[in-house]
Amino acid sequence: ACICWENYMPLMRMAMYAKGIEIYCAPTVDDRDTWLSTCRHIAVEGRCFVLTAVQHFTRDHWPDCDLSVPAATGSLSDDGSSEPRPLIRGGSAIVSPFGEVLAGPLFN
Template structure:
């Protein structure tokens, strides 16, 4: 599950892992926030690169752009043969889906990539709202993030 985690005065883009009984197995903080994310989220330190042995298989994750970092994937694979590779993202492009196919083939694993879908109406009206001046996105039903989740 993706979450925004607060620790002290820093926010982290984080993936949380739970057992079938609902117990927290652990977490992974995104190593390097991408572009404007760096204004909001802190950097992970690499100590949380996870692979968890679960009843349905070995589970690991890379958050969004981490999937484009070959050395991150190498470090993840070195922790054990991942059978279920989770890739939460905000990128619903066809290129992203091609990358997920590549990871499934090269990693020899199933890839689950959850991508958010949201519309302008999902955000509150506020003068500081990031989506207030997005031209065509002023329409109440305008799509802000198009989704694009895949299971490969």
């Protein structure tokens, strides 16, 4: 498995492909919209399935200790509900070797 930023390193990916992998595991905290495109590219490039597990993390998950949560994040959703706003919104998915999204991305 390549973790987070390692997925953007072409030589790291080539080393994985050279091992003859059929399933490329890509755990990350990258919840940007561009992440799924990256996974589709990796799947087609490596002719392998890509399983990406993207963390879901809210302010409520923050440790109960003396750490600061960045001020830009609030404890409430943008719609004013009592649901905590995610700091990392998820985005786990499965992609076929042809770049087809088979499942996901799952957010929140």
